[in-house]
Amino acid sequence: MNSNAIEVDDLVVERGKRRVLHGIGCSIPAGSVTGLLGPSGSGKTTLIRAIVGVQIVRSGTVTVLGMPAGTAELRRKVGYVTQAPSVYADLSVRENARYFASLYGLGAAEADRAIADVGLADAARQLVGNLSGGQRSRASLACALIGTPELLVLDEPTVGQDPVLRADLWGKFHEMAARGTTLLVSSHVMDEAGRCDRLLLIRDGRLIGDDTPAAIRAAAGTEDLEEAFLRLIRERAEVAA
Numbered sequence: 001m002n003s004n005a006i007e008v009d010d011l012v013v014e015r016g017k018r019r020v021l022h023g024i025g026c027s028i029p030a031g032s033v034t035g036l037l038g039p040s041g042s043g044k045t046t047l048i049r050a051i052v053g054v055q056i057v058r059s060g061t062v063t064v065l066g067m068p069a070g071t072a073e074l075r076r077k078v079g080y081v082t083q084a085p086s087v088y089a090d091l092s093v094r095e096n097a098r099y100f101a102s103l104y105g106l107g108a109a110e111a112d113r114a115i116a117d118v119g120l121a122d123a124a125r126q127l128v129g130n131l132s133g134g135q136r137s138r139a140s141l142a143c144a145l146i147g148t149p150e151l152l153v154l155d156e157p158t159v160g161q162d163p164v165l166r167a168d169l170w171g172k173f174h175e176m177a178a179r180g181t182t183l184l185v186s187s188h189v190m191d192e193a194g195r196c197d198r199l200l201l202i203r204d205g206r207l208i209g210d211d212t213p214a215a216i217r218a219a220a221g222t223e224d225l226e227e228a229f230l231r232l233i234r235e236r237a238e239v240a241a
């Protein structure tokens with residue numbers, strides 16, 4: 001198989017009457033944790049939507065696991081967790097997970113494994129509607145882990161999670177990558193950037209960085225990734241001026 005799980009070439013997307021992605025190009029290696037970082041409104045969700053095949057694109061190509069994004073065959077291979085939890089509020093965590101498992105022809109053991117993986121075993125019997133926001137996002141994540149997708153795309157999965165849980169989730173993401181899953185994780189929290197194998201830095205619909213955290217730090221001449229991001233933005237502004 002191609003060593004890149006995702007290849008994006010010259011991607012242009014318009015939403016409403018505005019152009020929100022301006023010719024994005026990037027490759028995401030298989031079996032890695034790639035962070036998609038950028039301020040609110042920079043185009044992270046739009047790029048993610050194009051990768052999971054639910055975004056109409058103006059031009060350019062998005063190839064996922066060797067197939068055009070949105071190909072029906074990818075549905076079983078790609079897990080996607082949106083920012084808004086996509087679980088049934090009137091079912092328990094376990095009922096939700098078992099429902100998703102049944103769609104894949106999988107049983108209760110797979111559902112329970114996914115619930116344990118996100119640290120929700122103690123809340124498995126609770127109705128999702130009664131959970132905290134952070135627990136609800138983890139319930140959504142558990143459902144996306146079912147069937148062990150080859151590519152897992154997570155839109156801000158750690159929002160609302162406490163620091164201990166965030167660290168656990170990042171540990172889990174790396175375990176999954178070590179077993180061959182590719183993860184693309186968006187965040188607008190720079191302190192999470194250092195936990196990624198690679199970073200895509202996006203601003204105003206343009207990629208301004210695509211490298212390992214170490215290379216981005218070295219190129220910007222600072223250990224602080226937030227400062228590195230700011231320097232990249234300033235450099236861009238100077239080039240444009």
Ligand SMILES: Nc1ncnc2c1ncn2[C@@H]1O[C@H](COP(=O)(O)OP(=O)(O)OP(=O)(O)O)[C@@H](O)[C@H]1O
Nearest residue numbers: 015016020038039040041042043044045046047188
């Ligand atoms: N349905 C829509 N119609 C028109 N414009 C939209 C729509 N959805 C998003 N946009 C615009 O597209 C741009 C990119 O939005 P996007 O949601 O991709 O950003 P983001 O980086 O994911 O932001 P956040 O971190 O706040 O989720 C923004 O300017 C936003 O206002």
